[in-house]
Amino acid sequence: MGGDDASKDLDALLEEVAEIARPKASEGELADYIPELREEDPDSFGLAVVDLDGTEHVVGDVDRPFAIQSVSKVFSLVLAMQKADAADGVRKELWGRVGVEPSGDPFNSLVQLEHEKGIPRNPMINAGALVVDDVLLDHCTDHHEEMQALVSELAGEEVTVDERIASSEEGTSGRNRAMAYLMQSFGNLHHPVDDVIKAYAHQCAVKMTARQLARASRFLANDGVDPATGRQILRPPLARRVNALMLTCGTYDAAGEFAFDVGIPCKSGVAGAIMGVVPDRYGVTVWSPPLDQAGNSRAGKAALHELTDRLDLSVF
């Protein structure tokens, strides 16, 4: 089957996937801890699959920007791995301060942090992302700017930050501050809590589209090389490890279910995005704001299940 035909088939298949997945949104709920999330349109739905050669297959609202929220944890981790790899090494700078194991506990963060001496389980949960930002504050002269530069490069166009969301995030960060102070009390936070919280709030407020996120995840499907530019973003083993972390820890307490039902590395955010990686093939992103009980996009999960099932994209 020729490339063009296959491409057309994929477009058709995405339409079918969207048709099946969209109605599932009604089973979910919008995140409501800040006004900007409460105000999202629950009917928004976008699905983008971008090939390593740059072909983009899309359906729905793929050019409407949303806050990437926790999906940003992937990018801050990548930036920290770049910095650490170029300095004293990722093992020394990162993996002594944050683990690589699933957390397994819905009430994880504070309980485990306390039992495990302030070392977060992994960089995909909030406590871990705060440590990653603390590492970044060691290396970046301007954390906000470098984060935005990285995601803009990967997205192939300039992305912006919604300062109103950044400010809302900072204002409702009681639990994140609690975790930050607890880690500080164990000596695992080196910068002032306010600075770390600000950095994290800022990266959560980066706005991107489904299309841009799908582009931005392709380097993880490509041994760490951004296929658009040929630049090695991360060395291949490091890129693979980001994928491993996404698969085992990227979708809150439903990581096992995602591995089981979807079978590719994913990272979700509370605004309803799920960014996925299909090794050697695609960057993928789906966006639909209503969330299931585990905090993952309800329709988004359904879409990824259909997509990977029909195209046999599971890594297993």
Place this chain on the structure above:
Amino acid sequence: MGGDDASKDLDALLEEVAEIARPKASEGELADYIPELREEDPDSFGLAVVDLDGTEHVVGDVDRPFAIQSVSKVFSLVLAMQKADAADGVRKELWGRVGVEPSGDPFNSLVQLEHEKGIPRNPMINAGALVVDDVLLDHCTDHHEEMQALVSELAGEEVTVDERIASSEEGTSGRNRAMAYLMQSFGNLHHPVDDVIKAYAHQCAVKMTARQLARASRFLANDGVDPATGRQILRPPLARRVNALMLTCGTYDAAGEFAFDVGIPCKSGVAGAIMGVVPDRYGVTVWSPPLDQAGNSRAGKAALHELTDRLDLSVF
């Protein structure tokens, strides 16, 4: 036997108790999280038993001031109960926001706070004391001043605050801030975290002597009436409840052991004080800085065991 003889006998008995208890200090360790505690003389030992009629039986360093630390939780609770009892009632203002059960967990505070929606188990643990201070900030125009006024009144003389200790406490309050922000995230802290932390640090830095603390606890042995002045500090059922909380929760994770081995309501602090209440008879305080693993004065506990055993003071 005449009062004078009994009094002499008690003085002699205190000497014996001190002789047995003092050497136990060598089995303990000074608290070391702030320099002021590290610098305490480990050989200090004072024991004071003050009768409701004002007779004072003392042995050792009973006039050397130390930071009362967590013993202050009793006084802030008493102040909050006074305020709440005069306003909307203790049940409404206090017991909906802090429990009355032992915590039972060495890693208690954050784990239980998270599982129990930001409601601390009791006002004798740090998280609970922070809520009590939050209540006080509603009622007091000057929290520091009113706390000092209450303890000075009960001690029968002016007590002061060691600002250096207050400042050290504030500077090492990572875990307390973590708990405060967690409670805030559950809606159980109404004032800014910084204000609550400052209030708590300040009360911990109140300096008193063993003699003063023994005097100050007498109203709890006297149905809430300060025997020195006749003033009703708390209504009798409220005073009894403070005693119940001290007995079940006043000595960290060793409350059961204290009930078992000592048998009277006690509250300890990390500077080595243990303040006790013998209903209808005495206010008691022992001070010896080295702590056992549970954080209670090692020699202090031994002294109280000997004292209550020999005089049959157990409430049981």
Place this chain on the structure above:
Amino acid sequence: MGGDDASKDLDALLEEVAEIARPKASEGELADYIPELREEDPDSFGLAVVDLDGTEHVVGDVDRPFAIQSVSKVFSLVLAMQKADAADGVRKELWGRVGVEPSGDPFNSLVQLEHEKGIPRNPMINAGALVVDDVLLDHCTDHHEEMQALVSELAGEEVTVDERIASSEEGTSGRNRAMAYLMQSFGNLHHPVDDVIKAYAHQCAVKMTARQLARASRFLANDGVDPATGRQILRPPLARRVNALMLTCGTYDAAGEFAFDVGIPCKSGVAGAIMGVVPDRYGVTVWSPPLDQAGNSRAGKAALHELTDRLDLSVF
């Protein structure tokens, strides 16, 4: 006021207490894990206060027998303390294998057992009672017979065991067996699990009346001496320690609330009994089957609160 008048007054007061407490039963629920408990009459209510001199003040159904269930933990502990005190000592035989601290965790037993290497928090929770029975199996040639002999002696008349209940208890002991096997895996159970479970099921099925239980607790109010016979059941310090354990651990997760609201050592059972001790004065028992959420008799707790409040019986 003469003894007779006081006695009449107390009778009248008990009537008032019963009138206030009885209706609270409607807020509770019968235990339902075995048929015999489901079939209890929810309107049963009995309250007995027995003076050290033998005077009995009673109201309601004080002569109707019920299964003592967890109240038996006090008697098995007492029997084990007798045996251990006469052999290698309670510290060696008992307190190395079971603690004296409140458990503090509604899901306590298995969680804490696992974290704390198979050592139960205290002898008033199921896991602790199983260890106590394991100790008894070392010392008793016939555990059932010796338990019955002790409670019969203390009750002043022969008590019996309801074999149907014993059998139901044994048949629904999944969680108890789980705890027993877990303790066995930590080396803290020496006899076969089946034997220990059988012993425990048997003691739970002892049937007594409120009047008998009130009599039977008097030795704990009398420095360990049964006032009916003058026999020293336990040495005074050991008797006081039983009281301390009842106060801090005797009413499940509401021990703090009982200390706070009732103020005397109590032990409750799921058939609706609460046995209390007023040092130097009374043995007390109230019985009303419907339980509150913590598993304590709803009306029973109300009755004890009224009684101790009106007569100022709190130990605090």
Place this chain on the structure above:
Amino acid sequence: MGGDDASKDLDALLEEVAEIARPKASEGELADYIPELREEDPDSFGLAVVDLDGTEHVVGDVDRPFAIQSVSKVFSLVLAMQKADAADGVRKELWGRVGVEPSGDPFNSLVQLEHEKGIPRNPMINAGALVVDDVLLDHCTDHHEEMQALVSELAGEEVTVDERIASSEEGTSGRNRAMAYLMQSFGNLHHPVDDVIKAYAHQCAVKMTARQLARASRFLANDGVDPATGRQILRPPLARRVNALMLTCGTYDAAGEFAFDVGIPCKSGVAGAIMGVVPDRYGVTVWSPPLDQAGNSRAGKAALHELTDRLDLSVF
């Protein structure tokens, strides 16, 4: 490069991998809870990689049998999935009774079982394997025989059970019995605890060689079809889900680290085996008895890391 050359290269590479991995065994410890494990030769080391076409690449002690222990959990799960898929479906018979999430807690089993109403986190931990056996007891007329038949078929030759080990396992199963009774108390175990424990002890005592296990895992790399016989052992999506469970949950509390460092689905056992799956390519097994702190073969893990790294076998 021709197949023969590649094959020779792989043989050479396995030698190198073995040379690097073998010495790591000295950093591990033999499991010691039953005598048969204590007596294993710590210097044993075998590594087998079996191609889907049947070519076998081996180094070391690949024909010495050992107890497969927890590796058997994969096979009992597969058997249960077969049975359930042919009856009321895996979702109804299995996934309502056992989850698919990593457990995340070193003290997981009992704690999580208690908090999560007797539903084990996943079928790769002991509690979950007991539920799987309980399901099998519904379907198998002879559990032992059917388990042995399945693994013998997959291994390509008859495998046996070491009855001495089965008996030792049964005799030291205190903790497993504790979990079984706890699940029973929540209604999540339908057969007598003794029967379930016996079934589990038996499957742990199946003895296989590294070569046999590597063969036996190939169907999981081949969309559920045993390449030796062409028989569909599991439907493709079910086979993929077994792989997902192995990757996220198959190596105790180090599943994240394995995903991160090894990158293929693995299941380990306390006798030192680790069985791995390389989708579309190989069945793999390494065996070296000394275990690391997480309970996985120390040298085995090193070997798999080297192997997957050098051959770029990671699924990510």
